[in-house]
Structures are given as C-alpha cells and as structure tokens.
Amino acid sequence: MAMxxxxxxxxxxxxxxxxxxxxxxxxxxxxxxxxxxxxxxATSEGDAVFRLTLPRDAVxxxxxxxxxxxxxxxxxxxxxxxxxxxxxxxxxxxxxxxLGIGLLLVVTAFLAWATAGKSFSLTGMLExxxxxxxxxxxxxxxxxxxxxxxxxxxxxxxxxLAGAFAxxxxxxxxxxxxxxxxxxxxxxxFGFILAALVVTHRVDxxxxxxxxxxFVLGLTSYVSSQVLTEYxxxxxxxxxxxxxxxxxxxLPVVGPVLFRQNLFVYGALIMVLVATYYLFHTRxxxxxxxxxxxxxAADTLGINVYRTRYINVTLAGMVAGFxxxxxxxxxxxxxxxxxxxxxxFIGLAAMIFGRWHPVGALMAALVFGFADSLxxxxxxxxxxxxxxxxxxxxxxxxxxxxxxxIGRARPPAADGQPYIKE
Amino acid sequence: MDIELRGITKRFGPVVANSDVNLTxxxxxxxxxxxENGAGKSTLMNVLSGLYRPDEGEILIDGKPVRFEGAGxxxxxxxxxxxxxxxxxxxFTVAENVVLGVEPTGRLDHLDLKTARRQxxxxxxxxxxxxxxxxIIEEVPVGIQQRVEIIKVLFRSADVLIFDEPTAVLTxxxxxxxxxxxxxxxxxxxxxxxxxxxxxxxxxxxxxxxxLRGGKIVGEGDPKTATEADLxxxxxxRPVSFTVDKAPKAPGPALLEISDLKVLNDRHEVAVDxxxxxxxxxxxxxxxxxxxxxxxxxxxxxxxLRPTVGGAITFLGEDVTRASTRDLHARGIAHVPEDRQRDxxxxxxxxxxxxxxxxxxxxRFSTGLNMHWQKVHEETARIVTEFDVRTSxxxxxxxxxxxxxxxxxxxxxELSREIKLLIASQPTRGVDVGSIEYIHERIVAARDAGxxxxxxxxxxxxxxxxxxxxxxMFRGRVVxxxxxxxxxxxxxxxxxxxxxx
Numbered sequence: 001m002a003m004x005x006x007x008x009x010x011x012x013x014x015x016x017x018x019x020x021x022x023x024x025x026x027x028x029x030x031x032x033x034x035x036x037x038x039x040x041x042a043t044s045e046g047d048a049v050f051r052l053t054l055p056r057d058a059v060x061x062x063x064x065x066x067x068x069x070x071x072x073x074x075x076x077x078x079x080x081x082x083x084x085x086x087x088x089x090x091x092x093x094x095x096x097x098x099l100g101i102g103l104l105l106v107v108t109a110f111l112a113w114a115t116a117g118k119s120f121s122l123t124g125m126l127e128x129x130x131x132x133x134x135x136x137x138x139x140x141x142x143x144x145x146x147x148x149x150x151x152x153x154x155x156x157x158x159x160x161l162a163g164a165f166a167x168x169x170x171x172x173x174x175x176x177x178x179x180x181x182x183x184x185x186x187x188x189x190f191g192f193i194l195a196a197l198v199v200t201h202r203v204d205x206x207x208x209x210x211x212x213x214x215f216v217l218g219l220t221s222y223v224s225s226q227v228l229t230e231y232x233x234x235x236x237x238x239x240x241x242x243x244x245x246x247x248x249x250x251l252p253v254v255g256p257v258l259f260r261q262n263l264f265v266y267g268a269l270i271m272v273l274v275a276t277y278y279l280f281h282t283r284x285x286x287x288x289x290x291x292x293x294x295x296x297a298a299d300t301l302g303i304n305v306y307r308t309r310y311i312n313v314t315l316a317g318m319v320a321g322f323x324x325x326x327x328x329x330x331x332x333x334x335x336x337x338x339x340x341x342x343x344x345f346i347g348l349a350a351m352i353f354g355r356w357h358p359v360g361a362l363m364a365a366l367v368f369g370f371a372d373s374l375x376x377x378x379x380x381x382x383x384x385x386x387x388x389x390x391x392x393x394x395x396x397x398x399x400x401x402x403x404x405x406i407g408r409a410r411p412p413a414a415d416g417q418p419y420i421k422e
Numbered sequence: 423m424d425i426e427l428r429g430i431t432k433r434f435g436p437v438v439a440n441s442d443v444n445l446t447x448x449x450x451x452x453x454x455x456x457x458e459n460g461a462g463k464s465t466l467m468n469v470l471s472g473l474y475r476p477d478e479g480e481i482l483i484d485g486k487p488v489r490f491e492g493a494g495x496x497x498x499x500x501x502x503x504x505x506x507x508x509x510x511x512x513x514f515t516v517a518e519n520v521v522l523g524v525e526p527t528g529r530l531d532h533l534d535l536k537t538a539r540r541q542x543x544x545x546x547x548x549x550x551x552x553x554x555x556x557x558i559i560e561e562v563p564v565g566i567q568q569r570v571e572i573i574k575v576l577f578r579s580a581d582v583l584i585f586d587e588p589t590a591v592l593t594x595x596x597x598x599x600x601x602x603x604x605x606x607x608x609x610x611x612x613x614x615x616x617x618x619x620x621x622x623x624x625x626x627x628x629x630x631x632x633x634l635r636g637g638k639i640v641g642e643g644d645p646k647t648a649t650e651a652d653l654x655x656x657x658x659x660r661p662v663s664f665t666v667d668k669a670p671k672a673p674g675p676a677l678l679e680i681s682d683l684k685v686l687n688d689r690h691e692v693a694v695d696x697x698x699x700x701x702x703x704x705x706x707x708x709x710x711x712x713x714x715x716x717x718x719x720x721x722x723x724x725x726x727l728r729p730t731v732g733g734a735i736t737f738l739g740e741d742v743t744r745a746s747t748r749d750l751h752a753r754g755i756a757h758v759p760e761d762r763q764r765d766x767x768x769x770x771x772x773x774x775x776x777x778x779x780x781x782x783x784x785x786r787f788s789t790g791l792n793m794h795w796q797k798v799h800e801e802t803a804r805i806v807t808e809f810d811v812r813t814s815x816x817x818x819x820x821x822x823x824x825x826x827x828x829x830x831x832x833x834x835x836e837l838s839r840e841i842k843l844l845i846a847s848q849p850t851r852g853v854d855v856g857s858i859e860y861i862h863e864r865i866v867a868a869r870d871a872g873x874x875x876x877x878x879x880x881x882x883x884x885x886x887x888x889x890x891x892x893x894x895m896f897r898g899r900v901v902x903x904x905x906x907x908x909x910x911x912x913x914x915x916x917x918x919x920x921x922x923x
Contacts, residue, residue: 282531290511290522297509300473301523302494413512 026087029102033079036109041072046117054123054256061252068116075109111374114383125370125377126257133362133369134268134330135160135340138323139347140354140361141268141275145316146191147356148279149309150292150414154209155194156320157344158216163187163324165220168335169228171237171328179237180263180325187321188314190216195313199306202418213344221337228335239333240264264322264330268362271319275358288312292412295419305419320344346394356411371397423500423581423613424448425470429479432465439465441637442479447582449613452604454628454645456618456657459825459852462637463617464506467584470615471503472496497523502575506587508567510574512560516553517542520574545573550606564712565596572603583607584615589623593712594882594915601627619657621650633657658855666887668866673890674703677738677843677874678724684732685716685723693719695898696733701843706865706875708889708906710882712918716898717878718760721847724876725757726750737843751780756836760847760878762825766832769821773813774802776820777835809834810860826857833861837868844868847878862888882914896920 048071050064082098111120139156146153163183171179190212197208228235240262249259279285290298291308299305327339346368353367354360375390383390425447432440439462447453457463468474470481472490480487483499490496496503510519517538526537539555546552551569559567568588575583585604589597604627608614618624624631624645631643633656641656654662678701687693693716701707711717722728724735726747735743737753745753759765767776778787778798787798802816811830813823820828829850836844846865850858865888869875879885885892885906892909894902894917902917 281533283525283527283533284531286514286518286522286525286533290514293513294509294511297511298522300471300493300503300505300509302492302497303523410513 022086025099026083026085028099029079029083029086032102032106033076033083036072036079036106037076040109040113041069041076044068044072044113044116048112048115048117049119050111050115050122051119052123052253054121054127057252057256058250059252063119064122066112068112071112072109075105078105114378114381118381120377120381123253123256125373126253127260128373128376129366129370130257130261130265131331131369132372133365134264135323135326135343136347136350136368137268137272137362137365138319138326139344140350140365141272141347141358142316142320142323143348143351144279144354144356144358144361145275145319146194146313147351147415148292148412149288149312150295150412150417150419151195151198151309151313152205152209152416153194153313153316154206154348155190155212155344156316156347157340157342158209158213159187159190159317159320160324160327160340160344160347161213161220161338162190162216163321164327164339165216165224165324165335166321167325168235168237168328168333171325172234176238176240176329179329180322183325183329184318184321187324188318191314191317191320192310194317195310198418199309199313202420205416205418217338220335224335224337235334237328237333240330262330264326267322271322272358272362275319279358289412292414295414299419299421305421309419323347342395352411368394368397424484425501425582425613426482426485427466427470427479428482430466430469430476430481431478432462432469432474432476439637440469440476443634443637443639445632445639447613447615449581450608450611451629452608452614452616452627454616454618454624454631455634456621456624456631456643456653457634458619458657458854460854461634461657463634464586465637466634467503467586467615467617470496471501471584494523497578497580500579500581501584502578502580502582503584504568504571504575504586504588506590508564508571510559510567510570512558514559515555516557516559516562516570516573517555519559519570520555520577522574524578541577542573545576549573549576549603549610551603564591564714565593565599568592568596568600569603572607580612582613582615584617586617587619588616589618589620590880591713593919594911595919597623621653621657624653625650635659654855662855663859666862666866668888669870671704671870671890673705674872677701677703678876679736680724680733681736682733683720683723683730683735685719685728685730687716687719693898694723697895697898697900698733699893699900701874701876703842703874704869704872705890706869706877706888708885708892709876709878709895710885710892710914710918711880711895713880715895717847717895719898720895721757721760721845721876721878724750724845725755754840754842756839756841756844758829758832758836758844758846758849760851762828762832767820767828769819771820772817773806773811773820773823773831774799774816776831777802777805777816780835781839805834805838806831809838809864824854826853829853829861830857833864837864841868841873843874843876845876845878848880849877850879850881850884858884882911886911886914894918 046068048066048068050066052064053060079102082102086098139160142156142159143153163186166186167179167183170182194208194212197203198205242260242262245259249255279289287298287303288308291303291305295305324340328335347365350361350364350368353364354362371393375393378385378390379387427443427445430440430443431438443466455463465474469476472493472495481490482488488499511522517535520542521538526534528534542553542555551573553566553569553573559570588600592600604614604616616624616628625648628645631645631648631653632639633641633643633653635657643653643656680700681698683694683697684692685694695716697720699707709717719728723730726745726749730743734741737755742750742753763769768779782788782793787794799816806813806816809830811827811834813827820831823831833849844865849861849865853861865875865877877885877888886909889906892904892906892914893900894914896918897920901920904913
C-alpha cells in the first residue's frame, strides 16, 4: 500500500537517468586519466619523498618514496580502467564511489608531481588539515544548529570574526581561558541578536545576517586600526599550546594528527559529538528538529517555537564564537582585520555538503581544511602554479563540492521561513 | 468528560468569526458540527483546543470554567484535535510524531524511542489502529497518516477528540474505516466532535448535530429524523438544489486527444503514467481520484506548465505536446487552477489587474509599452457584473475578496473570452454553496455552447453532478471509465482506491 512503490515504467525511467549519469561519470574519469598522464606523467622527473615522521616523534617510520612519473601513469591507467568500466556497465551506487576514488587518486598524483625531486611532510599536512578544518567545522556546526530550527544563519562569518576579536582583546588582558569565555559570550550575543531580528521582528533572514556581518567587520576593523595599533598590549594574547595525550600521541602518523592538538581541535570534535547526540538522541533535539520541519505541528503540540529558535540560534552563535577564538587564541595570538577570510561562508557550504548533520559538516570541513592546508604547503614546495591560484583552492573546492557532488541534499522543510503565530 | 462552550465570541479585527456560540459536548457521543467553509467551524474548534483565545465567553469542563493559554493547556485538560491539514512532521517516524511534545525520556534527556514504539503498538492494539511505529510519515498513505494523528491524540490521553474535516483527503473506503474507528472510540466512552460540510457523512455518523452559519449556531438536528435538505437549508440559509441541471447533449467532434502521456512530478517520479484520453466538443469529462494521484501533473502538462517526458497531446488535430502556455492559451484553452491563491491570481493585485493577467498584451489593452488602463477597468467592470463577483470596486485587491468571489473572479477571467476547451481543477474547493451552484451553472453553460470541458475534482458529488463521462485516476493511471448516468459511488470509490486496476 506504500506510495513509494513505482510502476515498472517508472523504474525504466529512473534506469535511463542512471545510465546517462554513469556515462557522464565514465567520460569524466577518462578525461581525468588523460589530464593526469599529460600534465603530471609527462612533466615530472625524479622521486617524490613523503615524510611520515615529524622531527619530534618518538617512533620513526621510513619515508614513503614514489617515483613521480611512473606513479602518474599508474594513476592514469587506473582512472582509464575505471572510466571504461563505468562507461560500459557500472551504474548504481558504485558510480559515485568510483568517482570519489578517482578524484582522490588525482589528488595523490598531483601531490607526487608537485613533490617530484623534493621531499614533503605528509603527516605535517594531515595535521594542519585538521587544524584548518576547525573554524570551518565549527562554522558548519553553528549553521546546522540554527538551520535545524529553520533560521538561515548567514551571520556565521560575522560571529566568527566577533569571536576572534573578543578572544584577542579579552585574552590579552585577562588570559586565554577568559578570552575563550568572552568569545563564546560575544558569539552568543550576536546569535541572540539574530534571533531577535528574525524570530521576533521577522526581518528577512539573509538581510539580518548580512547586516550583522557588515556591522562586525566594520566595528572590529575600526577598533583594530584605531585602538589596537596604538595600544599593542591589547592585541597580544596567549596562544593555546598542543596538549599531548599520553601514549596515543606517540603513535606514528595518527599520534601527531589526532592526539597532539590544541584545545580548539579537541573542543570542535567534542562539540560535533555532543551536537549529534543532542539533535538526534534527546527530547530537546527532537523538538528542535520538529520546529525546523513543521513549526505549526510543533506549536499545536505545545512546543514553544519562538523560544526553541532563540535558544538554538544563540547556541549556534556561541559555537561560532568559540570557532572565532581559534583564529586568535588557537593560532596567531593577535587580531587582524577581516582575518576570518570567508571561513564562515565555507562553513555554511560544509553544512550543506554535510547534509545538515554535525558529523557530515565535520567531514566536509576536513575536505576544505585539506584544500586549505594543501595550498599552504604547496606554496613552500615552489610549484610552477602561481600562489594566487593555490590560495583559491579552498574556494574552488567549495564550488565543486556544492555545485557538483552533493546531489539532492534536503534542508529542513521550514528553513528560512518565519513562523507567524496567530 | 463533558464540555460546555458558553457565549463564545472570537473576532479577527473587524471580522466576527464566532458570535455568542453555545455548545455542549458529552462523552460517549459523536457530536456533528455542520457548516459551510468560512462559517467559523475551525475557529471555534481552535478556541476549544487552545490555539485561539476567545474574546468573550467561557469554556467549562464538567461544570468548572477553564482558561487555555495555549495548545498545551487544552492537551493537558484532555482535549485533542485532529487537524484538517495533518500536523505531522513528514521526515519523522510514526513513533517520533506520536510522542513529540510528551516524549518518554531516560537519563541525560535521552529520547526513549523503544518505549515510544511499544506505546504506539499498545494504543494501536487497544483501538484497532494498526501502524508500523518505524514507518516514515511521508512514505505512508494519508489514511495511515490520519491513524497516526488519532494515535497521537489518544497517546495524550485525550477524552475529547475533535476532527476537523477528517474525510477531505480520504477515499470512500478509507472513510468507511474511519467511521468504524470513530464509532469504536465513542463506545470506549470518548467524546467526539466531527466537523464537516458534507451532509451525508454527518447524518451517517453523528448522534447529535448543530449547524453553524456566519459564526452563529443557527439550528440543531437529530440525525434520525433530519434530512439532507433540512440541514442544507439551515447551513446555507435558503433552499438548495443538489443536482446540477443539465440537459443531455450529444458531444461534437474530437477536440483534445492525449495518447500515452507521461509526466514526472517535482521529485522526478512518474506522476502521469501512460495516460490516454480524449475530449470532444460539448462534453464534460470528469477526472476523479484521491488527491495526489497525478491529476495535478496531468493538468499542468495539458496547460504547458510542466514538461512531458513521453506521449503526445493533440488539440484540434495539431500536435501541442511541446506548446508553450501562451500558445495553448491563444489556441483557446482556458485553465482554472486548483489553487486559486497560488496559481489563479495575485492577491496583492487589484481585481482589474488580475482580470487581464492573461490578456494585458492584447491589442485591446496595450500598445507597445503603454497600458490602456481605462479600457481594462471598463472591461473588468463589465465582466465582474456578468459573473456576479461581489465587490465594491474593480480597484479592490483580489486578496480582500472571499474565497467564493476569488474563485468566481478566476472563472470569469477564463470564461469571458472565446474558448474551445476549459480545464477546471477543483473548481469549487473552499467555496460557499451559493458560489458552487453558480460556478457549476457556468461550466454547464460553457459545455452547452460547445466547449469541451475537463473537470478534475476530489469531490465525488461534484464529479457525478457535472460530468458526462467519468475517468478515475489512481497512481498516475486512468484505471476506470464510467458513464456518469450509471456510475455508483461504490464503483467510483473502489476505482479510486485502485481496486479496479
């Protein structure tokens, strides 16, 4: 009796679309194969040395050495094999898996090409991938928290910046821990302001968000250029050092990447887990999601739609404030104008790519963090690609992922709509 | 538990939705509240279920006055409402929807879905409402969704259950099942309120009937003795004829031919599946079916609003499968869309502006960039009078008209030009009885003038009254065809449930 069972003809139609998709994927893979062979295989010489051990590591393991040109040809051959396979049969679930593996292979071939004749710390890059994913993951998490109650939060960028600023200023005067508390409080304040604007006063959610972003950018830039340059002791905050987890941090590769990080990395991971538990395994979370999907239904069941939105958007602001503190207290110890550089917007992309799920947003943030860390390391390797192009990597990754690969992600049904109670 | 409403008055600005309403609801009884759309039934029940606060009057439970500050208070007092538009979260499971708001929890606010599932099964077993607690709401049929709504109310240990137009979305067979459920709840000692505008349903199931008109209780009826005609007269305020007067007429030459048409819905699923049908000049073809069986997509494809993926549409011998909406319009196809407020008119535009939405580019109304507003207003005034759209001025906003007058405005725009084919989707949904009669008359008059007509409706009475020929759609296919003179409600009902397929 289920409405989902489809007539035979419907299946045929879906089959047709699937077949077209797998042909397209096949052609993409073949193009990638040709690209890898010509751009990487034909132009590289020598071995690429990937260092897996950091200088301070207790356990040393040998370097990974890849002959760059042969490796590129092997990757090209694999891609071509996948492509032909996809073109001829393939289909179904495996199609996107093969495309994903293919893209991953292209990235490794690219790394081998860039490193050819030099050496490169793979572990170091993975470590910084995680570090650079932190503000994006926290921004994405803030997005998940507010969009799950149907408030589109474009103000995350501003909240990150406010958190960074408050962290630097308060941290400089009263120490790092109070700095974090201050950043979280400021983030929460802006979350509350956003909620007041869009929930109570029904200001357009996009406009309210943009207003907060511009306000924070203007205010912090003004104070930073007029006050902080004058009184430099106000902009000299302590930086949280990595905390080594005993034993685990001695593991090769995994140790430095996962267990030798600072408070912000651990904090982000814990928040993602807590948010997942909150949204999907608690009573309060069920109610919050109901408010995002069908506020009228929630209202008729005695759930206070407005209060739920206020609380969650404020929480989102606090998470973003903590993420903002990473820029100053977790990284460089000082505030610079506009230092968040669009990470809040990339966080929103991570939220969409992660299908409005905290863990999904974290995974997506890792992809962006990888692109971010890659461009930084490649600048050191002196590749022929201009550094400006490398700096675009995280943003290009955003466009490719959001436009090309997410497919049919479904936002909460009431996302962006104000709720008007009689 | 007995409930008394005493002198309830509710106003929305200048509009009085309920005026001095007195009612009693008793346990072990099915109370029928009858009234037209806009009579104030839903407002009254929203007052009772705590969503609205009355401006005057009081609610007494077992003789004691109570005050509801919100839906939560009414629920705690044992009053549960099953809304016309189900209040279910489509992406949640049955169990999650049932417990939402009163969830069983463990430590750390942990949602105890195991207990929830067990409780759903228990209530289901107790009242004969079998559902799978783990099914996702959007994947189950509306009949099941309604069961979930009932379980939801019972889960909150409601003693009073209010059903707002519960049968609107059900097939005739599902309606029978639903009546069985309602009767067994009554026998279990619950008080039930059944709100509807469908006369035969209220006569079949209610123990006591009150009729609401213009926000006031205008009469009471005993279902054992009252007739449909009595109740209808009370409901409308004047005698009503139930039959559409229409003379038999021999259909003319073929007008529209559809062969093997295939159309996808917004989710890219096949919504119209190899449909073939034809319409001749001067006949009314009724398309019956429960909502969501492809009727909407079929109409959108016929009017150029939705691309087709297979098959052909031929109009007057010419292939129009890929014709644009304006091209179809120019060929003489008129369309009364199913949702007047979304597709039929622009509420923030004036009546005159709405009247020329499909003809503003016409030579009569514009040259180049210049609109001839004088001409538009004169023409609109003429049409508005002709089609009995009740308004003080053509400069009024369409959004300020009542539902019936909005619909008459749409019908007027579509019928006031030379047309060959009329496609009318739910032409009288949410419209008062007077306007229904009028719109039906105009549709029949169009047929008599030689226009081919397709009427899509979920109301069987409307389909049977208007049509010369009835087609039934089920899951995107035309599963049955009847001659309207011989078709019975039972036959149509079975076909709508897919039994004839």
